[in-house]
Amino acid sequence: MINDIQKTAESKMQRSLEVLNENLAKVRTGRAHTGLLDQVEVEYWGNMVPVSQAASLTLIDSRTIGVKPFEANMASKIEKAIRDSNLGLNPASVGELIRVPMPMLTEERRKDLIKVVRGEAEDGRVSIRNVRRDANDHIKKLLKDKEVSEDEARRGEEAVQKLTDKFIADIDKMLAAKEEDLMAI
Template identity: 40%
Template sequence: MKLADVGDIEDAMEKAVESTHRSFNTIRTGRANASLLDKISVEYYGTPTPLKSLANISVPEASTLLIQPYDRSTLSPIEKAISLSDVGLVPNNDGQVIRLNIPPLTSERRQEFVKIAHKYAEEGRVSVRNIRRDGMDFVKKQEKSGDISEDESRDLQDTIQKLTDKYIAKVDEALAEKEKDITTV
C-alpha cells in the first residue's frame, strides 16, 4: 500500500475501524439484528450470493428475524445456508417466509461471544498498526531520498503515531461497547 500523505493514512485507519465495527455487528447479543446474517452466502444457481441480496430481512419483534425471499424457490437454499452457518440459529420455514427465533444467551455463550469480539478487535488493531508501519516506511524513504528533511520526517512520524493511538483507542472503545452489549442480560 502506498500512502502519499497523512490524510491517506487517516482514511485507511478510519476504514480499518469501520471494518471492525462491521465485524462486531455479526456477533449476536440476544436481540434480533438483521446484520447477524451479513456474512451468510446462499448457493444460488451455483454461485455464492449474499443472503441480503436474495431476501428482505426484517425484525418484527425483539427476538425474531423474518426472512422473506424475493423468489420462493430460494427458501430451501436459504434455510440450508443458515443451518450450516455459525450463527447458531434454527430456521423455521413455513413455505412463505423463514423465521429465526433468537434465544436468550447463556452465560457461557456470552463469554464465547466476548472472546470473538476480542479477536475482531485485535484484527482491527493489527490493521491500524500495519497502516502505521506502511506510513512510517514511506516517510523514511522520502527522507532517505532527500524529498523531505529530517525534521519534517520526525514531525510526520509523530503525527502518524498520534493517529495510530487515536484509532486504536476507537477500536478499544468499540470493543468495550460491544462487550457491554453482549454481557447485558
C-alpha cells in the same frame, strides 16, 4: 509529500476501523438484526448469493428475524442455508415467511464471544500499527533521500503517531461498547 503520507495513512486506518466494525457486527448478541444473515449464502438460479438477495429480511420483534423469499420455491433452500450456517440458528417456516428466532446466550457463550471480540479488536490494532509503520518507513526513506528535513520528518512521524493513538482509542471504545452489548441480558 509528508501530508500525502499522512492522508494515505489516515484513510488506511479509517478502512481498518470500518473492517473491524463490520467484523464486530457479525458477532451475534442476544438481539436480532438482519445483518446477521449477510454471510449466509443460498443457491439462487445457479449462483451462490447472500440471503438478502433472494429474500426480504425484516425484524419481527427484538429477538426474531423474518425472511420472506422472493420466490416461493426458495423457502426450503433458504431455511436449509440458514440452518447449515455456523450461526447456531434454527429457522422455522410459517406459510411463506421463515421465522429465525435468536436463542438466548448462556453466560459461558457470552464469555467466549467476548474473547472473539477482543481478538478482532487486537487484529484492528495490529492493522493500524502496520499502517503507522509503513507511513514512518516512507517518511524515513524521504529523509534518507534528502527530500525532507529532519524537523519535517520528526513532525510527520509525530502526526502519524497522533493518528495512530486516535484510531486505537476508537477501537477501544468500539470494543467496550460491544462487550457491554454482549453482557446485557
